[in-house]
Amino acid sequence: MSPTIAAMRRLLTDLEPLVLEIEDQSHRHIGHAGAAAGGGHFDMxxxxxxxxxxxxxxxxxxxxxxxxxxxxxxGFHALSITAKAPDEI
Incomplete structure (x- = not known):
């Protein structure tokens, strides 16, 4: 697990996630200005x-x-979020 994903997981504990999936998508954005500056792209x-x-x-x-x-x-440059309540899964 990358340090950024580990930090995200730690920081999100107050939201009491029942499901938390984080995928580093940075490899799909090579050459993008945000990626060049060092921030990653993540899907959550x-x-x-x-x-x-x-x-x-x-x-x-x-x-x-x-x-x-x-x-x-x-940390991150871009974050794609799918956020649901428990009754929506």
Whole structure:
């Protein structure tokens, strides 16, 4: 597991994820400006009871707020998020 994925997993524990899958997609973005600056591209699926009653944008904000310290050249440049409540799986 990469250090960035390990840090993401640690930072997302407050969301009490029932499912948390994170895939590094950086190899698909070689040559992209964000990749050249060092930030990775990641794909995430997260299922959390904290998402119940929240719209997709609110769910994404919760994830981005939790990962704020990793945004940038030493963490991630892009993040694709699938965020669901437990009753949606």
């Amino acid at each position: 699926t997260i299922v959390s009871p904290r998402f119940i009653g929240k719209r997709p944008l609110e769910r994404h904000r919760l994830v981005y707020d939790a990962l704020r310290s990793l945004k940038g050249p030493h």
